[in-house]
Amino acid sequence: MRITPEVFWAMSLGEWRAAVNGFARRSHRAAPLSRADLEHLMQLYPDEVPPWRAQP
Numbered sequence: 001m002r003i004t005p006e007v008f009w010a011m012s013l014g015e016w017r018a019a020v021n022g023f024a025r026r027s028h029r030a031a032p033l034s035r036a037d038l039e040h041l042m043q044l045y046p047d048e049v050p051p052w053r054a055q056p
Contacts, residue, residue: 001023011019033041 001019003019008016
């Protein structure tokens with residue numbers, strides 16, 4: 001949001017919420033993944049266990 005610490009700490013809760021909502025609307029970032037989408041990606045790309053940590 002590029003606000004100074006002084007401005008941040010002087011904000012009321014309502015001002016902070018308005019600033020965050022305004023910043024979020026201008027941001028072109030993707031929406032967070034849903035739990036189902038995350039689980040699907042975890043199935044497609046599972047974490048690999050390094051050979052030295054593999055259970056015999």
